[in-house]
Amino acid sequence: MRFELRETRSTALIIGAPVMAIIAALVLAGGLIALAGASVIEAYRFILLGAFGTRSSIAETLTRATPLILTGLAAAVAFRARLWNIGGEGQLLLGAIGVAAVGAELTAGLPSAFAIPILFVVGAFGGMALMLVSLGLRQVFKVDEVVSTLLLNFVALLFVSMMVEGALRDPLAFGWPQSVPVADNATLPRLMERTRLHAGLIVALLLALVIYLIQARTIFGLQSKAAGFNAGAARFAGVPLGRTLVLVACISGGLAGLAGAIQVMGVRGHVTTDISPGFGYSGIVIAMLANLNPLGVIAAACFTAIMFIGADGMSRAVGVPSFIADVTVALSLLTMLVALFFTQYRVRW
Amino acid sequence: MEMIAILGSQGLWEAVLRIATPLIFGTLGALLCERAGVLNLGIEGIMAFGALIGWLAVFNGTGLWTGLLVAALSGAVFGLLHAVLTVPLGLSQHVTGLGITLFASSLAYFIFRLSVPLAASPPTVRPFQPVELGLIGDIPFLGPVLSSQTAPTYLAFAIALVLMYVLFRTPLGLAIRMTGENPHAAEAQGVNPVRVRFACIMVGSAMMAMGGAFLTLSAFNSFFPTMIQGRGWVCIALVVFASWRPGWALTGALLFALVDAYQLRLQSVLEDSIPYQLFLMAPYIAAIAVLAVTARRARVPQALMKPYRRGER
Numbered sequence: 174m175r176f177e178l179r180e181t182r183s184t185a186l187i188i189g190a191p192v193m194a195i196i197a198a199l200v201l202a203g204g205l206i207a208l209a210g211a212s213v214i215e216a217y218r219f220i221l222l223g224a225f226g227t228r229s230s231i232a233e234t235l236t237r238a239t240p241l242i243l244t245g246l247a248a249a250v251a252f253r254a255r256l257w258n259i260g261g262e263g264q265l266l267l268g269a270i271g272v273a274a275v276g277a278e279l280t281a282g283l284p285s286a287f288a289i290p291i292l293f294v295v296g297a298f299g300g301m302a303l304m305l306v307s308l309g310l311r312q313v314f315k316v317d318e319v320v321s322t323l324l325l326n327f328v329a330l331l332f333v334s335m336m337v338e339g340a341l342r343d344p345l346a347f348g349w350p351q352s353v354p355v356a357d358n359a360t361l362p363r364l365m366e367r368t369r370l371h372a373g374l375i376v377a378l379l380l381a382l383v384i385y386l387i388q389a390r391t392i393f394g395l396q397s398k399a400a401g402f403n404a405g406a407a408r409f410a411g412v413p414l415g416r417t418l419v420l421v422a423c424i425s426g427g428l429a430g431l432a433g434a435i436q437v438m439g440v441r442g443h444v445t446t447d448i449s450p451g452f453g454y455s456g457i458v459i460a461m462l463a464n465l466n467p468l469g470v471i472a473a474a475c476f477t478a479i480m481f482i483g484a485d486g487m488s489r490a491v492g493v494p495s496f497i498a499d500v501t502v503a504l505s506l507l508t509m510l511v512a513l514f515f516t517q518y519r520v521r522w
Numbered sequence: 523m524e525m526i527a528i529l530g531s532q533g534l535w536e537a538v539l540r541i542a543t544p545l546i547f548g549t550l551g552a553l554l555c556e557r558a559g560v561l562n563l564g565i566e567g568i569m570a571f572g573a574l575i576g577w578l579a580v581f582n583g584t585g586l587w588t589g590l591l592v593a594a595l596s597g598a599v600f601g602l603l604h605a606v607l608t609v610p611l612g613l614s615q616h617v618t619g620l621g622i623t624l625f626a627s628s629l630a631y632f633i634f635r636l637s638v639p640l641a642a643s644p645p646t647v648r649p650f651q652p653v654e655l656g657l658i659g660d661i662p663f664l665g666p667v668l669s670s671q672t673a674p675t676y677l678a679f680a681i682a683l684v685l686m687y688v689l690f691r692t693p694l695g696l697a698i699r700m701t702g703e704n705p706h707a708a709e710a711q712g713v714n715p716v717r718v719r720f721a722c723i724m725v726g727s728a729m730m731a732m733g734g735a736f737l738t739l740s741a742f743n744s745f746f747p748t749m750i751q752g753r754g755w756v757c758i759a760l761v762v763f764a765s766w767r768p769g770w771a772l773t774g775a776l777l778f779a780l781v782d783a784y785q786l787r788l789q790s791v792l793e794d795s796i797p798y799q800l801f802l803m804a805p806y807i808a809a810i811a812v813l814a815v816t817a818r819r820a821r822v823p824q825a826l827m828k829p830y831r832r833g834e835r
Binding site for chain 1: 563603607611613614616617618620621622624625628629631632635636751752755756758759762797799800802803806807809810813814815817818
């Protein structure tokens with residue numbers, strides 16, 4: 174048996190691959206559900222009900238998808254240039270704590286039209302700063318950015334913990350370690366009444382579109398792709414590699430930081446150390462499921478959000494641990510990698 | 523003054539050996555994979571799964587050594603998965619490894635929740651007990667430090683010695699190193715690079731899982747999610763620090779454990795003036811700093827992260 178490079182790839186294959194990958198992951202996770210002693214069909218029915226069953230569950234699913242779109246974009250932008258940013262989690266946390274630091278007092282008197290964009294920028298800068306540390310370590314000291322971004326995730330979490338127990342602690346929180354709340358004028362407007370769905374979703378969708386256009390239509394988009402495909406050839410063709418990577422790192426870290434900012438301003442109102450249930454790590458899976466396509470990220474983020482929100486409801490109904498959502502999402506990354514392989518190669522016997 | 527007095531305390535050096543053990547297992551495992559040319563970022567998840575499954579086996583009545591063996595086998599299975607995806611299929615080793623980490627750790631949490639009902643305090647097992655050393659235990663200072671260690675710690679040191687010998691003194695080691703440097707040359711010498719990589723990834727992953735199991739079967743006596751705390755990523759950094767040499771891996775793990783044990787004790791001395799989180803950051807920052815110093819000089823196996831396809835350059 175050997176693998177042969179395909180010369181052409183049909184559209185059906187490219188669209189079919191992620192669908193097949195997700196089906197395969199769901200089937201494999203079904204095995205685990207059966208192992209847990211529940212009916213597989215029933216469990217998946219409850220997952221769908223939990224994610225779509227009512228108006229508020231749909232809103233909750235979209236609310237969950239919002240930060241995931243942003244962290245997914247963060248990973249997709251970086252991976253495209255072969256910049257392995259695995260630090261979305263830490264960058265998100267720094268974005269969140271940045272907003273808490275500035276949003277409580279400094280922007281308190283401003284009208285929302287100013288306060289909200291300022292805090293978006295602050296959050297993005299938080300994530301950017303952390304990513305630039307890793308890029309600097311890579312460019313100057315040849316430190317693999319995978320390891321540095323992963324390790325900095327833990328540093329960022331400890332930093333947030335230090336802030337919410339120290340300088341930014343809310344004195345009115347009855348000793349609970351949480352940051353001071355952001356001011357009302359910096360809270361994102363609601364999209365649906367009596368739900369948590371907020372305007373951050375629109376920001377995330379717009380950014381996905383903008384990044385799609387940047388990648389497809391601008392010189393920088395082409396340069397970042399070239400830097401990823403073959404850095405040597407790109408340099409030879411006159412691509413300013415250093416500058417391109419800095420820009421990619423800024424966009425990637427900025428998007429992750431923005432996810433944190435939006436989560437604080439739209440959902441939580443304040444920062445705690447558990448503000449992100451692994452949004453940064455899920456972003457990596459989402460980027461791969463989308464095959465690094467910014468518009469695909471939207472669909473992949475929705476799939477992931479459906480699994481997580483649905484699994485909570487399913488867990489309550491049939492008693493299968495809700496960790497099944499994490500398992501399914503991780504499995505879908507592995508099956509997607511295999512599916513992508515078969516869009517590039519065919520098997521010859 | 524107290525800061526220096528800590529260095530002379532027996533408790534510190536007992537902790538160093540205890541903290542170093544999972545790192546030695548993990549670093550040696552990662553080193554073996556990378557010597558054969560494959561980066562295994564599945565380490566963090568494989569350690570988590572090893573920690574869970576080893577503990578679960580003992581919790582359900584098997585012996586401690588059986589638990590360790592079960593963990594090793596589970597590691598080998600995840601290693602096999604990583605090998606299938608990265609060797610014949612040649613998929614991105616970065617992304618596949620992260621996928622294995624996410625899969626193995628979430629599967630561990632899933633199985634834990636399934637088999638152990640929610641409780642205020644997690645159930646415990648009776649962990650490995652310190653080994654009686656007889657006369658050696660009477661040596662001043664060194665004796666008590668060694669007498670407080672459990673058998674898996676000695677196993678970790680033994681594995682380091684064996685790996686040193688195998689890699690640099692046997693034909694098998696030559697085949698492994700050749701596969702990591704130039705698989706085409708290895709193939710020309712009659713070595714099957716695919717087989718070598720499969721074997722190294724599986725054995726290396728088994729070691730990682732044993733490192734995880736040490737946490738639940740010796741260092742602590744129960745399992746809880748997120749207990750690995752980035753130890754796997756630290757191991758990946760230590761491999762670079764060690765420049766892919768087992769002896770240096772051992773040294774690196776001990777040095778790192780010294781930093782960790784020292785900051786833990788320093789916390790209690792300085793807790794009023796400095797937030798404890800800064801101390802907890804120290805090990806991670808130390809790992810990054812060490813990389814910044816050593817990464818440039820490190821001698822990377824030349825075929826690391828390059829998939830091997832017969833007859834393809």
